[in-house]
Amino acid sequence: MPFRTLLAGTLLGAWLFAAHASARQTVESVAAGALQAGTAPAQVRYELGAVVDVRRASANGVSILAITPGGAADRLGLQAGDQLRAINGRRLDNTPRPSSTLENALQEGDGALRVEAVRNGKTLAFSGRADAVDPAPRKGAQACGYVSTLAGVVPRSKGVFEAEITQIDGRSTPLQPTNRHRVDTGKHVLVVREFIDPARLSSAQLQQIAKMKKFALARAYKPLVIDVEPGIGYRIGARLLKDKLDTQSIRDNAYWEPVVWEKVPQACP
Amino acid sequence: MHSAPEANPEEAALVRKARWGDHEAFAQLYRNHAKAIHALAYRLTGNAAAAEDITQDTFLKMLGFLSGLRDDAPLRPWLKRVAANAAIDRLRREQRLVAEADHDAWPDDSADPTENMEIMGMLQRLPPLARTVVWLHEMEGWSHPELGKRFGRSQSWSKSIVSRALAKLRDDLETGVGDD
Amino acid sequence: MIEPTQVREQLHALPEIPLPDALWRRVDAKRRQKLQRRKLGAGIATLALAAVMAAPLLLPMFAGADRAPGEQIAAHPPMRGEHDVQAELRALDHALQAAYDRGASDAEIAPMWVARDALLTGIPSGNSAIRRSRI
Numbered sequence: 001m002p003f004r005t006l007l008a009g010t011l012l013g014a015w016l017f018a019a020h021a022s023a024r025q026t027v028e029s030v031a032a033g034a035l036q037a038g039t040a041p042a043q044v045r046y047e048l049g050a051v052v053d054v055r056r057a058s059a060n061g062v063s064i065l066a067i068t069p070g071g072a073a074d075r076l077g078l079q080a081g082d083q084l085r086a087i088n089g090r091r092l093d094n095t096p097r098p099s100s101t102l103e104n105a106l107q108e109g110d111g112a113l114r115v116e117a118v119r120n121g122k123t124l125a126f127s128g129r130a131d132a133v134d135p136a137p138r139k140g141a142q143a144c145g146y147v148s149t150l151a152g153v154v155p156r157s158k159g160v161f162e163a164e165i166t167q168i169d170g171r172s173t174p175l176q177p178t179n180r181h182r183v184d185t186g187k188h189v190l191v192v193r194e195f196i197d198p199a200r201l202s203s204a205q206l207q208q209i210a211k212m213k214k215f216a217l218a219r220a221y222k223p224l225v226i227d228v229e230p231g232i233g234y235r236i237g238a239r240l241l242k243d244k245l246d247t248q249s250i251r252d253n254a255y256w257e258p259v260v261w262e263k264v265p266q267a268c269p
Numbered sequence: 270m271h272s273a274p275e276a277n278p279e280e281a282a283l284v285r286k287a288r289w290g291d292h293e294a295f296a297q298l299y300r301n302h303a304k305a306i307h308a309l310a311y312r313l314t315g316n317a318a319a320a321e322d323i324t325q326d327t328f329l330k331m332l333g334f335l336s337g338l339r340d341d342a343p344l345r346p347w348l349k350r351v352a353a354n355a356a357i358d359r360l361r362r363e364q365r366l367v368a369e370a371d372h373d374a375w376p377d378d379s380a381d382p383t384e385n386m387e388i389m390g391m392l393q394r395l396p397p398l399a400r401t402v403v404w405l406h407e408m409e410g411w412s413h414p415e416l417g418k419r420f421g422r423s424q425s426w427s428k429s430i431v432s433r434a435l436a437k438l439r440d441d442l443e444t445g446v447g448d449d
Numbered sequence: 450m451i452e453p454t455q456v457r458e459q460l461h462a463l464p465e466i467p468l469p470d471a472l473w474r475r476v477d478a479k480r481r482q483k484l485q486r487r488k489l490g491a492g493i494a495t496l497a498l499a500a501v502m503a504a505p506l507l508l509p510m511f512a513g514a515d516r517a518p519g520e521q522i523a524a525h526p527p528m529r530g531e532h533d534v535q536a537e538l539r540a541l542d543h544a545l546q547a548a549y550d551r552g553a554s555d556a557e558i559a560p561m562w563v564a565r566d567a568l569l570t571g572i573p574s575g576n577s578a579i580r581r582s583r584i
Contacts, residue, residue, distance in 0.1 A: 051490065051545045055552050066490025066565065068542045070535060080490040081289070099550045120289050169540070170547030170561065187540035191560045218556035223564035225537055290484050299473060308466040321469065325476045329483055390463045407457055438456050 046106045046130035048113070049073045052084060054099040060118040061085035061092040062102065072113055076126040079119065086116040106130060144268040145228035147190065147236055148180035152262060154237045156197070160261045163238040166221060167191035182268075183228055190224045192258035194238035201245070208250040215251075224258040233266035280344050288332050299328060302345055306352050309409070312392065313356035313401045323355045353405055357419055360401055394441055395434055402427060403434040486569060534568065541565045 049071015053063045060083040067074050085093050090105035092098055106113075113130040116123065147165065154160045165173055168181055169189055198206055213220045226234055237259055244255045280301075286294035306327055311320035330351055331338060338347050392400050402420070405411040406427070411419075416427035541564055548558045 049542075051542050052549065054549050064490075066542060066545070067488060068539055069489055071539075071542075074489075079488045081487075099552075103550075120286075167544075167548070167557065167561075170544035170549075170553070170558075171551065172553075172557075187536050189541055189544035189561055189564065191557075218559040221557075221560045223560040225540060225564060292480075295480060296477075299476065303472070303476075304466075304468040307468050307472070311466045312463075317469075320466075321472050321475070324472060325479055328476050329479055332480065332483060391459060392463070404460075407460055435456055438459070442456065442459060 044111075045133045046109060046111055046113075047072065047133050048087075048102075048106060049075075049131050050078065052102060054102055057092055057095050057098040058083070059093055062098045064117075072129065072131045076113065076115060076128045078115065078117060078126060081119070082124075083118040084115060085118055085123070086114075088112065088114050142185065142230040142268075144182055144184055145230060146180045146182055146233040146266050147188070147226065147228070148178075148233060149236050150177060150179050151233065152235050152264070154235075155261060158261075159240045159242065160237040160259060161197055161200075161240060162195040163192045163236050163258055164195060165190050165192055165236060180233065180266075185228050185230045187225060187227050190226065190236065190258070191221050192224050192236060192238065193221050194240075194256045194258075196238055196240050196256060200240060205245055205250065205255075208247055209255070212251055212253060219253040222253070222256075222258050224260075226260060231265060231267050233264045234260050235262040235264065237261045277343065281341065284331065284338070284344060295328075295332070298331070298344070302348055303328070305345065306348050309349055310352050310356055312404050312408075313353060314359060315393065315397065315400065319356070319359060323352050323359075326355055327352045349409060353409065353411075354419070357401060360397055361420070364398065391438055391441055395437065399430050399434045402430045403438075406431050407435075489569060490565070537568055538565070541568065 049068040050064050050073035051066040051068075053065055056062075062084050064073070064078060064080055064082045064084060066080050067078060084102070085091065087102060087105035088109040090101055090108070092101055092105075095101045109130060111130055111132060113126075113128050115126040117126065118124070147168070149163050149165055154162055165181065167173065167190065168183065173181065201209070224236065228234065238256050239259045239261075240256050241249075241254065244250075249255050280298070283294045283298050287298055303324060307320055307324045310323040310327075311317065314320055314323070327348055331344075331348065338344070392404070395403065398420075402416055405416060406413070413424040413427040413431070417424040420427070541561060545558065545561050545565070548561065
């Protein structure tokens with residue numbers, strides 16, 4: 001076992017050395033390019049096709065939490081649980097800003113993807129092509145739709161109440177109430193919480209809900225994935241599930257669900 | 270089988286490796302424990318297909334990170350508990366289908382389609398619920414409070430089931446009814 | 450008079466139960482399936498989820514699951530095209546990465562993991578929101 005690691009380490013060392021040398025040059029050219037970025041046309045973006053916890057970097061790098069099936073990481077043979085130690089020559093271990101380091105490393109490769117990862121204590125090397133994504137925003141009436149929580153009047157008679165969208169595609173929504181959010185056509189991930197009229201719930205139920213939120217606030221927020229069609233506004237609410245108001249269901253946060261309660265035509269500018 | 274095994278660091282290492290995808294580690298653990306787990310599942314359910322399902326589910330559960338199995342805990346008792354709980358759940362689901370005319374655990378006919386009579390031996394003469402409770406108490410060492418809780422009943426319910434079951438088995442032995 | 454200990458002895462003396470040979474192949478195949486799903490991230494992230502949902506296994510997506518794992522789900526979710534599922538998975542993974550990029554807390558990110566896991570395991574996320582969101 002130790003011999004194999006030694007051998008792998010030596011080969012890896014040689015490879016990394018070569019990679020570092022070229023990476024240094026690449027970093028400089030990218031930096032120079034960034035200064036002129038204002039006038040540069042939108043370039044292709046390169047992606048890994050994985051969810052990586054870039055909030056903190058350990059001695060072995062940053063952890064892959066999930067692999068997008070069919071994406072670059074999947075094709076390369078990376079797995080959830082692998083720790084990324086270097087990408088395209090850039091090291092991710094103990095780096096103070098893993099998020100930007102990873103991003104830069106991906107873009108620098110110009111589509112090439114060389115990964116050094118740690119799995120079960122073993123160092124592995126992967127190489128292949130990154131996924132190329134065209135970031136050019138679509139223009140025109142076919143480009144966008146809207147999601148909103150404040151427009152229109154929720155149909156309370158149908159058990160639908162107000163909701164709040166706290167995140168769209170992983171980004172926080174502004175704290176001031178926004179009438180509507182403009183989004184590109186296509187799929188979007190919303191995180192929603194309910195503003196069900198307390199008058200509709202008994203005090204015991206309200207207490208139970210408060211307890212649940214105190215115990216694990218994360219449970220109070222629910223995901224909703226919507227497929228936005230062009231020129232359509234989606235009205236998001238929270239439907240109260242009357243048959244799920246028992247104690248256990250409240251604990252499980254099963255007493256409500258986010259819904260699209262109406263779709264209205266809303267032209268894109 | 271009755272001594273409380275201590276946590277075995279070699280085994281804990283096997284479990285860790287198996288969880289991270291090591292095939293041989295998993296195979297070794299299966300070799301070590303599958304017979305015992307399968308046997309327990311069979312005794313409790315009296316049903317070969319159920320015993321296989323439960324064995325499979327139990328070993329897969331061991332691979333999960335959220336299984337509740339801690340590194341320092343001995344594996345076999347944990348596997349047995351998972352298997353027993355699965356058998357109990359199955360039993361409770363089946364029993365819900367039976368008309369709940371009486372809360373008695375002793376239906377007049379042990380209309381349980383127990384397979385291989387020889388394997389089940391004298392246990393076959395007990396209705397499924399009683400069989401499960403008795404086996405878990407007598408052979409696996411579950412306490413009455415544990416059994417009561419698991420079945421959603423009281424510990425005195427469990428005591429009553431066990432004593433009646435043992436009495437019946439004793440009677441059968443005395444009168445020569447049952448296996449062999 | 451037969452003593453209780455004799456009953457126990459008889460219980461101990463019951464014949465051994467043979468382990469079916471074919472069972473191993475089945476278990477092994479299921480193991481591979483489980484690891485394949487986990488490779489795509491169905492399991493790892495749930496560790497983080499468990500911490501913030503404050504009850505491992507008691508995730509909202511299993512709310513109302515007094516059915517046992519493996520038992521048929523009565524309300525069968527509509528068949529979804531492979532392409533559709535892939536698109537949704539990509540959207541979720543992008544959203545998740547954006548959240549990590551901005552340094553979001555586990556609690557903020559947890560609901561999106563719930564959606565991803567529900568998608569991967571094919572179980573509706575405790576409510577029909579994901580289904581109803583598509584018209």
